[in-house]
Amino acid sequence: MSPRGRRPGGEDTRGAIVEAARAEFSRGGYDATSLRAVARRAGVDPALVHHYFAGKPALFAEVVGAPADPSALLGAILEGPREELGRSLARAFLQLWDSPEGRTRFEMVFRSTASHEESASLLREFLAKEVFGRIVAAVGDPSAPQERQRLRAGLAASQMVGLAVMRFILRLSWVAEASVDDIVDEVGPVLQGYLVR
Known part of the structure; x- marks a missing residue:
């Protein structure tokens, strides 16, 4: 029984x-x-x-195989200096995925979202609400139209995902072999420009 x-x-x-x-x-x-x-x-x-x-972000991170809870990492970034947000975000993103295990997990997440609309939709909702939505709410220009803030957040997300695809999936040597510091120096100001006005 x-x-x-x-x-x-x-x-x-x-x-x-x-x-x-x-x-x-x-x-x-x-x-x-x-x-x-x-x-x-x-x-x-x-x-x-x-x-x-x-919480739900940590549970979702476990479901998709993220090596850490991205929402918790974001909290630490948002508590840091506003003028360093872009660089901090780029560094945290690379540290999250830039290990043999992290690269394998990113590849799994990427392939899942590329081949299953259900997975892609889940990841979009998570990024919009728990990552870039939180950034916009914390540091976005409150006088800017919400559509413009969302566009900037989406462009920042595209920068991060594009970087990860070039580094971990396509492994373009110029990007795949670059040091974290060099990438942060180049990508950090771009993210800062999108997210902090």
Whole structure:
């Protein structure tokens, strides 16, 4: 006879939460997915989801295979000097993915989003809400039209994704072999121009 009630904590519980989150994100998208719905699908108490994951961004990062919670890294960047935001963002992005494991994970995420609209939609929602949306809200020009701020954020995102594709997927030697410091020196001011006015 199988036990009744909610599943207790443990390694298999963490895995069940991740699988439930993958199903919920796929079903409803990033914005519509709640941690309560994930807990319900996994058969656990919502507090157990919070025990394993700091919040929805951290859970999503786990589902897509990010080596760290990008939302947490962004918090540290936004607390730093405003005039260094572009450079800090470029450095954090490269440090997040610029390891053998990180490159493998980026390749997996990229190939998944390139071949599955569902995956691409999830990543778009996450980047818009938890990454570039937060940057615009924190440092964007409040007098600029919202459409213009979103365009700048989207262009910054395209700069980052394009950089990652050239460095990790296409491996163009000029970019793939450049040092992190050299890339930060070149890309940081571009991101700063897009995001901080």
